[in-house]
Amino acid sequence: MSTDPVSGAPDLATLTGIRSGKRSYYRALLRSDERLQHAVRAMDSISRALVRTVEGPRGLLEEVLRAAATHLAAEWAILALSDGHVAGARPRFLVVDAHGTLTDDDADLPAHVRRELGAIRAGHATSSDDGGGWVRVPMHLEGRPVGSLVGLHGLAVDPEPSDLSVLRILANQAAVSLHTSEQHQAGMALHRRAQQLYDEATSQARDLEQRTRELRHTEQRLTVALQRELLDAERHRIARELHDSVTQYVLAAGMALEVARGDLETMDDAAEVLERVVTAKQLSQEAVDQLRRAIYSLHRDPRETVSTLPELVADVAEHHRPQLKVQVRVQGEVEPLPADGDHEIARAVGEALFNVATHADATRAVVRLRYSADELYASVADDGGGDPTRMSRVLRLQRSDTSGRHRGLANIECRIVQLGGRIAFRRARLGGVRVEMRVPLPVVVPERDTLADLLDRGGPWPR
Structure with a gap:
């Protein structure tokens, strides 16, 4: 025990840790x-x-x-x-x-x-x-x-x-x-700043995505414009060729037929031949009229030309309306196609209408265009006397025909097949034949050899 050094008594200050004066x-x-x-x-x-x-x-x-x-x-x-x-x-x-x-x-x-x-x-x-x-x-x-x-x-x-x-x-x-x-x-300030930067980056990403879509759309339009410019130049060249060569030959044939008709009128027992000559002259005159309409159409200003497939088909149908009542019906949202795709399908429809006007003995035709998500459906139906089975048989014969004549159905099939599609013949509700053309979307137009490429290789020449 601790004690006070003077008195020897216990040191309470040491024990308690408390001192007091x-x-x-x-x-x-x-x-x-x-x-x-x-x-x-x-x-x-x-x-x-x-x-x-x-x-x-x-x-x-x-x-x-x-x-x-x-x-x-x-x-x-x-x-x-x-x-x-x-x-x-x-x-x-x-x-x-x-x-x-x-x-x-x-x-x-x-x-x-x-x-x-x-x-x-x-x-x-x-x-x-x-x-x-x-x-x-x-x-x-x-x-x-x-x-x-x-x-x-x-x-x-x-x-x-x-x-x-x-x-x-x-x-x-x-x-x-x-x-x-x-x-x-x-x-928290850094978090708010990071959130703000994230929101800005997200907004910029959406803006860039929108601008990318616009640029792609513009690029597609420029590509289509370039293709149409090339097509327009080619149409003008074809129009000049038709005017300077084919039309002149048809006019010359018509004049020769007129001379022959005059000679036949003075002959005895030439009534049957004279009738055939008159028919031939009428056909040549009709051919000249059609050539002139085609040349006029080919020479139209590019700003006046049609751009979408429905407009092209309507333009084609207009050429057959003097001899045929044609209706054009469009379903679905029209999807822009490459220029060659529009023209190939429109030419196939035009060939089908020509067959109807020439061979089907029809008075009415209906052209349908139906756009879906993955397919373009086009059909030409008539009220004539054609037979789908017979047309399928004619198509098989035309595939193997190398004479270059009477290939209308084969030409239709060739144009559609080049776009990855197919054709079929069905009985139409109007009573005649319905030519069906189905093309997958999006349309992929195959690359074609240019005239320079053919000259470099020495052929083969396109038909």
Whole structure:
């Protein structure tokens, strides 16, 4: 047992850790126990605040400040950050009075409290009034002071070292909470910025996708325009050839027939031959008329030419209306086709109408175009006396015919097959034959040899 070195009595100060100038050990023990109870209540208050994470740092800071004010029996207590430290943390300061009223507005504070708050915010290491009872402990982060916890205590004696230890614990806990708040706010700001950048990138991606579609559409239109320009040049060349050669020959044949008719009129027993000559002259005249219409059509300005398949088919049907009543019906959304695809299908329809007008003894024809997601259906139906079975047999014979004559059905099939399609013959509701043409979508137009390629190879010549 420890004893006093003079009297030999037990040393109670050593045993209790309490010293008193008046050697009133019991009173000092009570005061120490009271301070300890204050410290325990302060820690308990902070522990409750630490679990209220949804409220952010303010709840913890309020508990820290109230615990410090209670521990010091303070008239005023201040928790504040110095300017330039933990810049993103909020609130920057809190003040509580003896009644427990909290504020973060310095406008209504007494002058001496405002001075102390100003000293903390300015980064001063000491109190603004050393003799006024202010107790200050710094807040530290990573070894550097970032603010202070200050109280204008109302204790009977100056705070003991244990009291200052409690205040340092409270101040550093507040500093950590404010730093965490700053990091959280910075993280939220980065998250908002990242979300904004993501939204902008998504919007730009949609815009680029739209622009890509527009560019592809423009490219397709330019390709079609180029193809039509080439076709227009070829049509003009064909028109010149028809005008300068074929038409002249037909006109010459008509004149020769007219001369022959005049000679036959003076002959006896030539009535039958004369009738045939007259028929031949009428046919040659009709051929000249058709050639002139074709030349006029070929010479039309490109701006006047049709562009879509329904317009091409309507234009083809118009040429047969003097001899045949033709209706054109379109179903589905018209899908733009490559220029050669439009013209190949329109020529196949024109060939079918020509066969109807020439061979079917028909008065009416119906042309149908039906667009679906993966197929283009075209048909020519008539009210004539044709037979689907016989036409299928004629097509088989025309496939093997090398004379170059009477190949109308084979030409239709060739044009459709080149586009990846097929044809069939059915009985029409009108009573005659229905020629059905089915082409898969999208249409793939095969590349063809140019005239220069054929000349380089020396043939074979296209028919």
